[in-house]
Amino acid sequence: MFQVNRSENRLKKLEEKRFADLNLREREHLQEWLANQPDALGEELLIIQKEFDGFADTRERLDLLALDKDGQLVVIENKLDDSGRDVAWQALKYTAYVSSLTKTQIIDIYQQYLERYCGGGNAAGLICEFLEVEELDEVVLNPGNDQRLMFIAAHFRKEVTATVLWLREHRIDARCFKVVPYVFGDELFVDIQPVIPTPEAADFMIGMAEKETEARGAQxxxxxxxxxxxxxxxxxxxxxxxxxxxxxxxxxxxxxxxxxxxxxxxxxxxxxxxxxxxxxxxxxxxxxxxxxxxxxxxxxxxxxxxxxxxxxxxxxxxxxxxxxxxxxxxxxxxxxxxxxxxxxxxxxxxxxxxxxxxxxxxxxxxxxxxxxxxxxxx
The missing domain is CATH 3.30.1460 (Yope Regulator; Chain: A,)
Known part of the structure; x- marks a missing residue:
C-alpha cells in the first residue's frame, strides 16, 4: 500500500506491520472494527451477535454472526497474523450449530445484541428494514442449508485455503479475506482484500447463482x-x-x-x-x-x-x-x-x-x- 505525495508526484510505501507488533488484539480490535463496519467485507451485512455462544451442550463461541441481504446466516471467524490450522474446523462446527436456528430464535438473538451493545432497538423492525420488506411475515431467515462462512486473517495456512476451495467446489459459500495493518507516522491503516474467491471469480459466481435462482423461482x-x-x-x-x-x-x-x-x-x-x-x-x-x-x-x-x-x-x-x-x-x-x-x-x-x-x-x-x-x- 502506498501514499501519494501529490506535491512531489511520488509514491511512498506504507510500512506493513503485524498485529502483534502493534499490540492489537482479535476480540478488542479487529472484531470491533468489523462489527461496526461490516461492509468492509465487500457487501451489506447486518451483524446480529458477537461472541455468540448459544449452542446446546457446548460453550464454544463464534466471533461474529451476521445476516446477508438474502436472509442467510453468515459465520465470521477472525484471526490476526495467522489463521491457525483449526479455524476451518471451528467455523464448520459453528455453521452446523447455527443451521438449525429458526426465524424466532434469530430475532431473539439480534434483540439481545441490540440491548447489550446498541442501547436497544426493535430487532424485527430493523431486520425488515435491512432486507427491504414491509411485513415481518414476509421475512425468510436462514432458509435451507446455505449458511455462509467468512475467514479473516493476515496469513492463511495451506490447509485452510485448501479446505475453503474444497467447500466452494461443493457449493458452500466460504470466503477468505486478507487483513493487513499499515502505519504511516502516527496513523494506522488496515487493508482488507478478498483472496478466495477473487473479486472477478466472485462476480462470475454471483451471476451464475442469480441465474440458477431465477430458473428455480421463488417458493x-x-x-x-x-x-x-x-x-x-x-x-x-x-x-x-x-x-x-x-x-x-x-x-x-x-x-x-x-x-x-x-x-x-x-x-x-x-x-x-x-x-x-x-x-x-x-x-x-x-x-x-x-x-x-x-x-x-x-x-x-x-x-x-x-x-x-x-x-x-x-x-x-x-x-x-x-x-x-x-x-x-x-x-x-x-x-x-x-x-x-x-x-x-x-x-x-x-x-x-x-x-x-x-x-x-x-x-x-x-x-x-x-x-x-x-x-x-x-
Whole structure:
C-alpha cells in the first residue's frame, strides 16, 4: 500500500506491520472494527451477535454472526497474523450449530445484541428494514442449508485455503479475506482484500447463482406475494395511464412492495407503497451523503404549510436523524392482499400520487436549482 505525495508526484510505501507488533488484539480490535463496519467485507451485512455462544451442550463461541441481504446466516471467524490450522474446523462446527436456528430464535438473538451493545432497538423492525420488506411475515431467515462462512486473517495456512476451495467446489459459500495493518507516522491503516474467491471469480459466481435462482423461482408464500404485487402494480399502472399521468409512464410492474419514479432530483424518488395493511405515497431523500439528505429535508420542510395546503392533507415528515435517508409519506390503512378492495386502493393511489407530485413539483425544482447553483450545504 502506498501514499501519494501529490506535491512531489511520488509514491511512498506504507510500512506493513503485524498485529502483534502493534499490540492489537482479535476480540478488542479487529472484531470491533468489523462489527461496526461490516461492509468492509465487500457487501451489506447486518451483524446480529458477537461472541455468540448459544449452542446446546457446548460453550464454544463464534466471533461474529451476521445476516446477508438474502436472509442467510453468515459465520465470521477472525484471526490476526495467522489463521491457525483449526479455524476451518471451528467455523464448520459453528455453521452446523447455527443451521438449525429458526426465524424466532434469530430475532431473539439480534434483540439481545441490540440491548447489550446498541442501547436497544426493535430487532424485527430493523431486520425488515435491512432486507427491504414491509411485513415481518414476509421475512425468510436462514432458509435451507446455505449458511455462509467468512475467514479473516493476515496469513492463511495451506490447509485452510485448501479446505475453503474444497467447500466452494461443493457449493458452500466460504470466503477468505486478507487483513493487513499499515502505519504511516502516527496513523494506522488496515487493508482488507478478498483472496478466495477473487473479486472477478466472485462476480462470475454471483451471476451464475442469480441465474440458477431465477430458473428455480421463488417458493411458497414469497412467490405468491410477488405475483400478488405484480398484479396490483399492473392494475395501478393501467389506471395511471388511463388518467393521463406521465410520472410512471416508463415504469414496469415489479415484485416489490414499492414502485418508484424519478422526481428530477437525483436519488430522490417518488414512490407508491402497497403493503398488507397500508397503502402510501412517499418521497425519499436517498442521496449517498446523509448530510445532503438532511439539508434538503430541512429546506423542504420550510415550505411545509404550502406543500400540505397544495396536497390537501397533513403529511408525515420523517427526518430520520439516525438514518442516512429522510422521507415524507402519507398513507391509509387497507386490506392489501384482498383483491376485492383493489379498485378502491388503485383509485386512491392514482388520485394521491397526482396530488403528491403537483404539491412537491415546484419546491423540488427550487431545491434542485439551489444545488445546481452551488448553494452551500449547511
Amino acid at each position: 411458497g408464500e414469497q412467490k405468491s406475494r410477488h405475483k400478488l404485487r405484480r398484479d396490483y402494480w399492473e392494475m395501478t399502472l393501467d389506471a395511471l395511464k388511463e388518467a393521463g399521468d406521465t410520472l410512471y409512464q416508463n415504469i414496469s410492474p415489479g415484485k416489490d412492495h414499492w414502485l418508484s419514479a424519478g422526481s428530477g432530483l437525483r436519488s430522490c424518488p417518488y414512490a407508491l407503497i402497497f403493503a398488507k395493511s397500508e397503502i402510501r405515497v412517499e418521497f425519499t431523500f436517498g442521496r449517498a451523503d446523509a448530510a445532503e439528505n438532511k439539508w434538503l429535508f430541512d429546506r423542504l420542510i420550510e415550505k411545509k404549510d404550502e406543500i400540505e395546503a397544495a396536497f390537501g392533507h397533513e403529511i408525515e415528515w420523517l427526518r430520520l436523524d439516525n438514518k442516512k435517508a429522510s422521507r415524507l409519506q402519507f398513507g391509509r390503512p387497507c386490506e392489501g392482499y384482498n383483491r376485492e378492495g383493489w379498485p378502491e386502493y388503485v383509485a386512491w393511489h392514482v388520485e394521491h400520487i397526482q396530488k403528491w407530485e403537483r404539491a412537491l413539483r415546484g419546491p423540488l425544482a427550487e431545491l434542485n436549482q439551489g444545488l445546481k447553483s452551488g448553494e452551500n450545504l449547511i
